Amino acid sequence: MQNRNLKILADENMPMVEAMFSGFGKVTRAPGRNLKAEDVADADVLLVRSITQVNAALLDSSSVKFVGTATIGTDHIDQNYLVQNGIGFSNAPGCNADAVVEYVLSCIYALADKHGFDPKQRTYGIIGVGNVGGRLEKRFKRLGFKVLLNDPPRAENEEGFAPLNELLEQADVICLHTPLICDGKHPTQHLLSESELRVLKPGCLLINAGRGPAIDNQALLTVGEERPDLLYVLDVWEFEPAVNRKLAERCEIVSPHIAGYSLDGKIRGTYMLLEALCRFFNESVPQPLANYLPESDLSFIEQESRTPLSIMQLIYDPYADDQRLRETLGLESDEQRKAFDLLRKNYPVRREFGSMTVLPSDASGELAALGFQIAD
Numbered sequence: 450m451q452n453r454n455l456k457i458l459a460d461e462n463m464p465m466v467e468a469m470f471s472g473f474g475k476v477t478r479a480p481g482r483n484l485k486a487e488d489v490a491d492a493d494v495l496l497v498r499s500i501t502q503v504n505a506a507l508l509d510s511s512s513v514k515f516v517g518t519a520t521i522g523t524d525h526i527d528q529n530y531l532v533q534n535g536i537g538f539s540n541a542p543g544c545n546a547d548a549v550v551e552y553v554l555s556c557i558y559a560l561a562d563k564h565g566f567d568p569k570q571r572t573y574g575i576i577g578v579g580n581v582g583g584r585l586e587k588r589f590k591r592l593g594f595k596v597l598l599n600d601p602p603r604a605e606n607e608e609g610f611a612p613l614n615e616l617l618e619q620a621d622v623i624c625l626h627t628p629l630i631c632d633g634k635h636p637t638q639h640l641l642s643e644s645e646l647r648v649l650k651p652g653c654l655l656i657n658a659g660r661g662p663a664i665d666n667q668a669l670l671t672v673g674e675e676r677p678d679l680l681y682v683l684d685v686w687e688f689e690p691a692v693n694r695k696l697a698e699r700c701e702i703v704s705p706h707i708a709g710y711s712l713d714g715k716i717r718g719t720y721m722l723l724e725a726l727c728r729f730f731n732e733s734v735p736q737p738l739a740n741y742l743p744e745s746d747l748s749f750i751e752q753e754s755r756t757p758l759s760i761m762q763l764i765y766d767p768y769a770d771d772q773r774l775r776e777t778l779g780l781e782s783d784e785q786r787k788a789f790d791l792l793r794k795n796y797p798v799r800r801e802f803g804s805m806t807v808l809p810s811d812a813s814g815e816l817a818a819l820g821f822q823i824a825d
């Protein structure tokens with residue numbers, strides 16, 4: 450890697466940037482949500498997360514040559530502007546998809562335990578079947594669950610997708626994993642509003658770990674008052690970092706946009722931007738990703754009973770994040786918004802277990818389906 454004396458400005462909440470990018474030049478950090486034009490004026494490379502709006506207002510008076518977002522979503526990036534101005538760009542598709550899958554599975558198993566339903570006896574609807582939704586589909590099918598899929602852009606060329614209303618009327622658990630798209634042929638803004646929410650089955654569990662505005666949050670409240678049977682899990686919020694207190698109190702599980710917040714996913718995201726910057730400068734990546742991922746000790750899983758619920762609770766306990774967010778709901782709005790960002794900035798280390806866990810060969814097939822490798 451040739452030191453090009455680049456000025457690299459990175460979001461303060463992005464792990465291992467110095468370790469990965471210092472070979473290109475000097476790394477400085479800044480809080481992402483309020484980044485201003487003057488902050489980026491002399492940067493050559495800008496590395497952001499979802500909370501930084503990257504557009505003409507931010508970049509017009511800068512010397513930025515490359516923008517990377519260590520996220521899957523790109524709704525905060527004006528990509529047309531970058532192309533028109535010859536600025537290189539990359540996001541990090543799939544970097545934290547496994548973490549979102551583990552978040553969703555943990556919430557399902559936790560609520561199955563609380564409400565006494567058998568996850569296997571439920572029909573699952575996935576809206577948005579990409580990196581995240583596609584992995585979730587595979588996991589659900591390996592668990593023997595019945596799965597319905599809705600993804601109109603993919604349905605244009607592929608079989609196996611259901612119309613949205615059919616999915617909404619038939620699914621007992623609905624998982625939303627679409628990007629935020631505000632225009633075009635298949636917009637996702639307010640994809641679910643009052644009319645869609647009203648057709649949900651009795652006792653339907655609705656999980657949003659995509660983008661908050663994909664569901665009209667006022668409609669969640671309105672319909673939620675008429676339908677006390679509906680269960681909500683929200684990781685993303687229509688007006689985040691603002692969280693509607695009444696809506697949060699109506700939810701079974703709430704969290705501050707951390708479904709993808711595994712350490713693995715964050716490091717993978719930074720690494721994918723390193724790969725993209727190396728491609729941009731036609732260089733090879735100096736080290737493999739594995740050199741940056743800390744070892745994770747999974748031996749404690751052996752000591753626990755290996756039921757799916759206990760495993761999922763060991764992997765990720767949604768109620769820990771739920772409690773931390775609920776404790777901020779009584780704050781004045783500005784303080785609550787700051788608290789939302791602080792919960793994310795100071796997020797505890799959470800490791801993805803995915804296929805990293807090797808269980809003894811007598812582990813049940815259900816555990817294998819949860820994503821664990823079974824020892825030969």
Ligand SMILES: NC(=O)C1=CN([C@@H]2O[C@H](COP(=O)(O)OP(=O)(O)OC[C@H]3O[C@@H](n4cnc5c(N)ncnc54)[C@H](O)[C@@H]3O)[C@@H](O)[C@H]2O)C=CC1
Pocket residue numbers: 521522523542543545546549576577578579580581582583599600601602603626627628629630635636637640658659660684685706707708709710
């Ligand atoms: N809560 C969190 O921590 C995280 C949230 N996300 C969000 O989840 C979204 C999905 O992530 P990926 O699966 O990696 O993205 P992706 O781009 O791989 O998949 C999105 C899928 O949604 C489909 N889609 C687009 N418009 C649709 C519509 N109107 N109705 C139904 N499906 C539609 C696309 O065809 C695509 O298959 C991201 O855009 C991001 O906004 C992603 C990671 C973490």
Ligand SMILES: O=C(O)C(=O)[C@H](O)COP(=O)(O)O
Pocket residue numbers: 462497498499500519520521522523545706707708709710793
């Ligand atoms: O990858 C995405 O898209 C996400 O939604 C990430 O969870 C966003 O995390 P931040 O970039 O907001 O830290």
